[in-house]
Amino acid sequence: MTVQNQPKSKSETRLVHAGRNTKEQKGMINPPVWHASTVLFPTMADLEASASRRMNKGQINYGRVGTPTSYAFEDAVAELEGGYRAVVASSGLAAITTTLMTYAEIGAHFLITDSAYGPTRAYCDGVLKRLGVEVTYYDPLIGAGIKALMKSNTRLVYMESPGSLTFEVQDVPAIAAAARAGGAVSVIDNTWSAGLFFKPLAHGVDISVQAGTKYLVGHADAMMGVITSTEAEYKKLRTMAYMLGQCAGPDDIYFALRGMRTLAVRLQRHQESALKIARWLQKRPEVERILHPALPNDPGHALWKRDFTGSCGLFGVVLKHTSPQAVAAMLDGMSLFGMGFSWGGFESLVIPAHPETQRSAKPWHADGPLIRLHIGLEAVEDLLQDLEAGLNRLQAAP
Numbered sequence: 001m002t003v004q005n006q007p008k009s010k011s012e013t014r015l016v017h018a019g020r021n022t023k024e025q026k027g028m029i030n031p032p033v034w035h036a037s038t039v040l041f042p043t044m045a046d047l048e049a050s051a052s053r054r055m056n057k058g059q060i061n062y063g064r065v066g067t068p069t070s071y072a073f074e075d076a077v078a079e080l081e082g083g084y085r086a087v088v089a090s091s092g093l094a095a096i097t098t099t100l101m102t103y104a105e106i107g108a109h110f111l112i113t114d115s116a117y118g119p120t121r122a123y124c125d126g127v128l129k130r131l132g133v134e135v136t137y138y139d140p141l142i143g144a145g146i147k148a149l150m151k152s153n154t155r156l157v158y159m160e161s162p163g164s165l166t167f168e169v170q171d172v173p174a175i176a177a178a179a180r181a182g183g184a185v186s187v188i189d190n191t192w193s194a195g196l197f198f199k200p201l202a203h204g205v206d207i208s209v210q211a212g213t214k215y216l217v218g219h220a221d222a223m224m225g226v227i228t229s230t231e232a233e234y235k236k237l238r239t240m241a242y243m244l245g246q247c248a249g250p251d252d253i254y255f256a257l258r259g260m261r262t263l264a265v266r267l268q269r270h271q272e273s274a275l276k277i278a279r280w281l282q283k284r285p286e287v288e289r290i291l292h293p294a295l296p297n298d299p300g301h302a303l304w305k306r307d308f309t310g311s312c313g314l315f316g317v318v319l320k321h322t323s324p325q326a327v328a329a330m331l332d333g334m335s336l337f338g339m340g341f342s343w344g345g346f347e348s349l350v351i352p353a354h355p356e357t358q359r360s361a362k363p364w365h366a367d368g369p370l371i372r373l374h375i376g377l378e379a380v381e382d383l384l385q386d387l388e389a390g391l392n393r394l395q396a397a398p
């Protein structure tokens with residue numbers, strides 16, 4: 001069963017049907033989890049033919065190359081993102097580094113948004129620069145002005161929108177168009193929208209990368225990355241993933257595919273609860289401002305409204321000037337909000353964030369400390385109670 005040939009079917013419908021091959025699975029709805037390294041061939045001719053077709057769609061050649069489980073997941077993500085095909089990677093960061101490595105060469109120039117996820121930046125500074133790639137960080141709000149930064153050797157323009165700590169919304173179509181006009185590929189980290197609320201490829205972007213670890217998996221129990229692209233870029237990305245040995249464990253792939261079936265309902269709830277909590281926080285005296293593009297007074301709201309169809313559970317809270325001890329008093333005593341990295345699971349999380357330590361093109365200024373919240377699937381009333389008690393601890397701290 002496939003809805004691939006029905007261009008009008010909605011994302012929610014695609015999420016239920018994408019990547020399924022019920023007929024070949026004896027009628028069962030979900031694909032089996034294929035555990036594989038070695039694949040046996042009956043003849044030498046079959047083995048050699050398989051090796052030469054290794055990069056073709058759906059080839060069964062060796063476990064690392066792909067299994068029916070990984071192909072089902074890749075098909076589902078490609079359909080969700082509206083891309084030609086997708087390539088699975090072992091983590092979100094692995095999907096990002098594989099993509100960057102696909103275009104890295106001595107003398108190439110990459111433009112990277114200053115709002116990029118910290119480890120993405122660390123890879124650019126720690127690996128790409130060492131290999132002879134010239135890296136320039138740019139103001140995430142540059143929009144069409146990126147044209148002035150394009151050089152004859154610019155091969156790649158990297159976006160992350162909204163930035164996962166600072167939540168600036170980028171003018172993705174303008175930046176993608178400038179990249180294309182200048183002969184560079186455009187790449188976006190699309191983790192925040194989960195591919196459901198934003199379709200980068202429909203806005204002219206060549207490659208959309210997601211940390212599937214977050215909302216696709218959705219239950220904080222697997223690591224997963226995935227790269228979706230246009231037809232023109234797909235083969236290069238697939239080949240680099242092969243050369244780097246990218247693959248993911250079959251159980252983790254199954255968790256991600258399973259998570260996708262409920263992605264739309266989970267995100268709807270994450271979205272509603274996060275907005276309620278963001279609006280409540282806006283009115284609190286301890287709060288300086290909220291970084292959430294779906295709020296009408298957010299600087300990124302107009303672009304978000306133009307390009308996105310929804311928002312997720314992740315947003316930032318700039319507190320009024322206070323001491324680190326007061327923030328610790330708040331965070332250390334939370335009962336429902338857990339403290340830990342990652343997000344996108346069913347549970348609410350909070351972390352202190354320090355974007356000022358990462359920026360270079362456009363320094364990050366805030367009057368007070370920044371915390372980042374991920375709103376999970378708990379009842380909003382309970383989460384508000386937890387936050388209220390936390391803000392009271394913050395107020396009471398010396």
Ligand SMILES: *Cc1c(COP(=O)(O)O)cnc(C)c1O
Pocket residue numbers: 091092093094117164189191192211212213214223224225342
């Ligand atoms: C978590 C995250 C990643 C990295 O994903 P992992 O699966 O943890 O490697 C990349 N980009 C963003 C925006 C993230 O939040």
